[in-house]
Amino acid sequence: MTDFAKTAESIAKQARAASRLMAQCSTAIKSEALNRMAESLADAAESTIQIANSQDVAAAKQAGLSAALIDRLTLTPKRIAEMATGLREVAALPDPAGEIERMWVRPNGMRVGRMRVPLGVIGVIYESRPNVTAEAAALCLKAGNAVILRGGSEAVHSNVAIGRILHDAGQKAGLPEGALTVVDRTERELVAALLKQDRYIDLIIPRGGEGLIRTVMEQSTIPVVKHDKGVCHIYVDQAADQSMAESICLNAKVQRPGTCNAVETLLIHQAVAPTFLPKLIDRLQQAKVEVRGCARTQKLVKGITAATEADWTAEYLDLIVAVKVVDSLDEAVEHIATYGSQHTDAIITRDYQRAMEFLQIVDSSAVMVNASTRLNDGGQFGLGAEIGISTGRLHARGPMGLHDLTTIKHIVLGEGQLRE
């Protein structure tokens, strides 16, 4: 075994042992741990955390990282306070573990139920934003799991500092040793070795760019729930309330363009395009959005850049939007199936039949009628904090909260039943 394999196995084994104790931790202890973590983070904000973070930021500047990346890396007092608030919010959420979802009686009198239990050991592989360290730890631990966190090498000092604070606070509240591990080594070989620990780790959640997700999916022998890109669409139907459509398109694009549920492509029915598009594009441009249009859009509004094939699959995460005029609901649905990423897609219409058809045929983590794509979110859906929006189809789809960080076991209450 290589040194990396040994280290990975030892980390994973310790987490596995801790996960058995975590599964027996009371809700009170888990919540107390998160509240203590919040307190310790706030206390250490201006000392340990910012000192460690400034090391990362200095190194990033020296390495010539982009201003956007450096911004994502930087922990201001406000951001640290937000991390603490996040921890307290998760502490206050109901504990999914132990909940019995359903219990039924069989003809032989045996009672069968489904009890939620922690998943076990969760590994989170992420990039850039050190806030993820606290967010991911809070959700995994509250659901009763042990968690192994491996952030990007550019944030290693910040992550390790935050990790140490969370770890110590957790210990004081009674969490078992090994419940929370922040990997302090940055070698890729160690990540590769961790991804092979399927005997001890139950789930890997990669959070980051396409390259990271691809690498994790290729290397992991552990199940992966990915949080991939969002190429989200709004289809404005011929029967749309045009003023509602305008508000929703604008909100979905500009309210926070850097998020995965921001809209990237607008599909406009040809019957309303001549009246609707000039007004909409005017408002988008006022909001500093760059519009890239199909040939029919270019005819309707002068001075619009031509959209290329690459625009239909682009996740801009920026103040840019692609616009296409379509002949029918069928064409819109076909476009979404061809170019979309099954993340979030909406129809704006007053027509009952077409609303139902869109809901039925479009197959995305959220399919919406007359609402902004930006609402596909754990908080907005009332599911509590989320560890991401799953773009996979297995285990979790859409906002992934505490519930999806658990699994079930069947429980059977019998009185001597046998198999005939």
Add this chain to the structure above:
Amino acid sequence: MTDFAKTAESIAKQARAASRLMAQCSTAIKSEALNRMAESLADAAESTIQIANSQDVAAAKQAGLSAALIDRLTLTPKRIAEMATGLREVAALPDPAGEIERMWVRPNGMRVGRMRVPLGVIGVIYESRPNVTAEAAALCLKAGNAVILRGGSEAVHSNVAIGRILHDAGQKAGLPEGALTVVDRTERELVAALLKQDRYIDLIIPRGGEGLIRTVMEQSTIPVVKHDKGVCHIYVDQAADQSMAESICLNAKVQRPGTCNAVETLLIHQAVAPTFLPKLIDRLQQAKVEVRGCARTQKLVKGITAATEADWTAEYLDLIVAVKVVDSLDEAVEHIATYGSQHTDAIITRDYQRAMEFLQIVDSSAVMVNASTRLNDGGQFGLGAEIGISTGRLHARGPMGLHDLTTIKHIVLGEGQLRE
């Protein structure tokens, strides 16, 4: 791209295209397809199927395969009739696709729901028993998926013959081309290439021995739900009803020893061992069960073979059982956690407190009080037919029926809601 990669991509792409059409197939068409398949299988039993099967059986004999393997491979008229019955039973099950599990209203008036939808494209990789071809096809198609089946090379003639019959019957009922593919090539490289088609295939289900499951898990970039071995335990507590305990231990071992939910290790509390074990072992031996015991068991009953460390992790799938005397519930639970496979474990007791403790602490796909481990089964639990018993923790755990062959999408009914 190699020839294997090209073939794999072409199979997977065609299945992906078919899966979009399958998702829109009505329940009536899907059920009609399964009923027609059942009819065609029965019609072709004595001609096409048995001729193809006799080729496989002859080759297996020439290759010197064991009598047990040849038995599993052989399709008798009775087994073909059972396949047809299985297809009709799945046809009659309720369709999970389209079901809305829950719908709730948010403070802004937006309604959010969870709608069950087909998983998409499912690949099943299996060994030996050609019956699996019909069973797996029925469940995957009924839930609205496209399915790619790749059986063992020793059964290729049987599988291809069954596949052709199912395919043609499905087509006549209106299933799309590509909804059901039985891979007719036996090269391992083609399986390896299929396991990389994560753009087109959503789930891989391996059914077979440990070697097959290991290979699939290591090679697949597609999510895998495994159906692994069952090292199942019964713990007979000091407060057990001894006559109930005797019946359950016997039933769990001998009713069908070759199944994954048959018991493999009996843990007996030391307080009842002196009275209980001699009677139990006598009955087991009368039923031709070979008993391997710990030192304390050997002291209580003369002539018992010593159990070695390997016996505690053994999945015998045969008339053999390991017996261990334990000092406490804690020791039993610890033994199960150390040596078990988290499949099915039961406690026999009249003590409420210890029953609850066992249910809480033991973490297996089914945890039972006073019932035979053989009851961990889709049919027995009332879930309908199953494609296997998942020993993974992600997506499905325990009996995996139609429900687990679907995923969800969130549907949102709005009236112009925006993200504030």
